[in-house]
Every structure is written in C-alpha cells, then in structure tokens.
Amino acid sequence: MLRKLLPLFKNSFLSTAQPDQSSERFFIFFDEDNNEWLGIPKSEISESELNLLIALYPLSKFSIVNHTPETKVWHDFLLSDGQPPVYQSNSNFRFLQFHLQDRFVEDHEEIESAFKGFFSEDIYIVWENENSGIVIEEMKQISLSEKEMIAMSETVESDFYVKIHFYIGKKYPFSEQLRFHFQREREYFAFGKDHINSSNIFTFERVFPAFMAYNLPKELSEKLFLELEDVFQEDPEMFVTIRTFLENNLNASVTAKKLYIHRNTLQYRVDKFTEKTGIGLKDFYGAFTVFLACLLFEQKV
Template identity: 45%
Template sequence: MLEKLLALYPGAFITDRPPIPGQEKFHIFHNEAERKWISIPEKSISQKEVDLLRAIYVQAEVPSEKLPPLLQQWKEYLFYGGKVPAGLEEEAVRLIQFEFLGENHDHEELEMAIKGFFSEDILVLWEGSGRALVVERGEYSLDERDLASMADAFESDFYIKTRIYIGRRLPVSDALPSQFREEQNYFDFAKKNISSEGYYTFEKVFPAYVSSLLPRPLAEALNAVFAEAFRSDDEMFTTVKGFLENGSNASLAAKKLYIHRNTLQYRVDKFTDKTGVSLKDFNSAFTVYLACLLYDRDRGTN
C-alpha cells in the first residue's frame, strides 16, 4: 500500500526504520502492519491529504536535531540523496554500523566511547536512538578483532549488547549511498539469520545471504546429499561448520568450539567417512559450507 503513495508524492521515500532528520521537512506515517515508514515532503501534500492519511496510518513525530555542518552534509549525502561532500570525491572511507540493543541510550556517552577506540578522527552519525554510523577516513586504525572487542567492551562497561557491521572500504562517489543501503540490508539480514561473535562483515554475511536465495530445486538437491549426515550427528555438524568458518584451521576451530584438536579431527574424518567428501579440497569445502548454512536455516525454521 505504501508503495502506491510513492507515485502520488514526488520526493517521498519508504524506510524499514524511523527516518532520520534532514534539512527538508516531511510528514512521516507509520504502517504498523508492514513495519515501514513513509516520509512525504511537506510541499508535496495538502493538509486535507495529511488528515486522510492520519485516519489510515499512525503519524510519527518528525525528528529534529541540530548538527554541525559537516555531519549534516554527510547525513544529507548518505540518507537523502545529497551531494558528495566537497573535497572528498574518490577518497576511500569505511562505514561501520553499530546497533545498541535496549532503550534510552546516552548518545553523548556512547559516542565518546566509540571515538576512544579510534586513533584517527571519525564522524559519528546517529540513526534513531540505538543505531550509530561511523565514517572512517584514511587508513584503518582498527582491524576486525579490535572492532569485535568493542562489542564486548560495551556489554561489560555499559551493560549494552552491541552488534556491529564492518563495511568495505569504498570510494566517496555518487554510488556510495546505494552501496551503503546494500550494507544496511546485509546487516538487517545478518541480525535475523546469523549468530554473531560481536561483528559482521560482507564476507561473513554473503554466503548465508546467497544460500537464502537459492531456488528450491537447488536447495533440495544440496540437502539430499548432506542433510541426513548432519541429522545423524549434531556434534559432527557443529564441528564441521565451525571448522569451515575458521578457515579450515583445526587448532583455531578447536579453540573456538572448546574441544580438543583430536576430537575435532575425529569428527571431521567421521564426516568424510559418512559422505565420501574431503574438506581438504576448496570446492568441496565451499559446497559443504553452503549445505551447512542451508541445514542450519531449515533447522531454525522448523
């Protein structure tokens, strides 16, 4: 239903979460059934039409905030189709998304904590009460493990469970906002479908995303080869999946799974005996990991 309104009101857009403030003024309506928001520019709609939409949807409070010019420019650019920030064309940036679970977070306190982890200056944009976006320019000052430790620190120091999506290094261009929206979609998918060790990346999310889009005949064909072996021994399945997720590194996987390396090797060998598939070959490992993701998804659904 909301999609039909887009054709009636130029400049309107739909979001899966409450929209953030911009320079242009909007009327915002929430479709509670679809869990979507539509923002309609004030100049595109009459008061009579606003009253009509109020009878159908919940009119949301228009967010407002005053930002420094640079932050406002980045917000307009990434979220509202604004111009590329002046002087930054083709400069590489990394966009890191944070989600803080719970309510009533102190933005100032959390922002200071985030900035304390980075050795270089960063920009922090807030998207609603519990979502923050870090714009990191220049060379990486933190690797993935450092960022994962941030999630642990927020949970231990602030008692806030935190999820992080680490974006790819991308050039500042007209394409960056749409690339960022793709990363937002991957983050939303990951939170619903993948257990996290504190952070997600494109490389961690994409295999599961692909498996979720496999046509049914392909998914059934893959399940027919491996699902029975997985069902027969849950410990073996967990071990094989953990082994592949840790780069087929037996020592690292055993540590992550809290089992002895010999136990891990025994279960991997048992899988090979049951299926005739060796995980030493890259193509075999990739196929089995895809089967693991499908089996895990179907098991969770059932």
C-alpha cells in the same frame, strides 16, 4: 485515547503538533485519528507498557536534533537522497554501521565518546534512529582492524550493558556512488543481524555466503540440502563440529579449543563425516559445498 493515558505518567505531555523535544528522553506516540502526540519519559515506562503502547500507536520517528551541520549533510546524503558533502575526489571513506540491541539506550553522547576513543582520526557519527547509526571514517591512514573492532564492541557492551552489532564496510573513493555502496552494505548488515547468530561483527565476506544460501532458488537449495540432511539430522554434534571447523579455516587447534574437545576427538568426527558423505574437507570444492550446505541446514532447522 492518548489523552486518557496522560494522568498515568507523571511527566508526560500531550501535543496537537509534532513535538520537537528530543526522543532521547521521551517515547513519543502518535494518535492518527485525533492527530495528537503523547510523550512519555523513558524512565517512567516499563517494557511491558511500552510493548502494549507500540502495538496500539506508532512511535514517532527519531528526532535528529543532535546532528552537527556536517553529520546532517551525511545523514541526508546517505538516507534521504540529499546532496553529497564536499570532499576532494582522492578522499577515501569507510562506513561502520552499528546497532544497539536495547530499547532504553539514552546515553548517545557517552556512546559516541566511547567510539571516538578508538580512532586516531576524526570521525562522523550519524544516528539513523534511536538504536542504530553509522560511523563515517575518512581513511587517511591504517584504520581499525576487525580485532580492534571486537575490542571496541566489548568495551561498549561492558560499559553500557547493551549488546552491539557492527558491520565493517569496505573502503571506497569519494563520489556520489558512496550512497549506493552504503545502501548495499546496509542490506547485508540487516540480513546478518536477522540470520547470523554466531557473530556480532559482520563483513561482506562473512555475510555474503549466508545471504547467497538464503536466496538460492528453491530447487537448488533443496538438492544441496538433501545431500547432507540425513547426516546432520542424525548427529547434530557433527554439524556443529564441521561448521566450526570450516569457519576457522580448517584449523584443528582453534576449532578444538572453541568446542572444548581434544584434537583427536575433532579428527575422529571429521573422519567420520568424510566416511559417511564421501566428501573431503581439505579439498576447496568439498569445503565450499559443505559450508554452503551447513548454512542451508542452519536456516531450515
């Protein structure tokens, strides 16, 4: 079947052995029944054609052809249970995971160059697949803040016209445990991309409350959900207001600015919420409980 597609794409090729050509230029499809690979230039296939072919044939895995020896070691260590790289035990590392939301990303070298321009120290960039990768940062001095990470994401998005997500990992001392720390953060990043729409920059503290709410036992989640379900369903505007207020550390000025409302309007809605529920948001326990309920409500609607 793949052989019949060959004339439809001018610069495509067919192979009976897995191609070693870079998949940065080609989409490579595998016909398991006939043990054949078809490579189609990304510039010659439309998105609808691509979606149709993906439904029929699996895409071959991304070829790690551009890895240096150092990044190849990191790739194998983090993703393939390979041996750890050689570093002193007092070295500290941080993993910044990224995902580019665009199937037609081809300028990997240019994207790497854009990333490196934000770091004062050398970094390693490991591509996990065509659209996802890991920035490995050896932390010898103060590293990028979350604010600077936001600036970096905005630069990449404006220069390459792609949506990008980042997960900012924690600092860890060098050891074989780095792999397990990375795998845990990888799980949080995957969850954040799938379940949190309010941000494209993720951290443990930003993801974990939603992760916890998602994984609550059904009986507990239903009990908490029922406590505030009626209030939020009756007044969706109040839900957005309370959620934004809590996300911004109960800062009325910042919340009002983000919602494009007057501070008095914000205060009215907060007071109305407290009157209806009997829960004060300035109390830590009240704020925590309501925020957890907001996360559950968002997942169910």
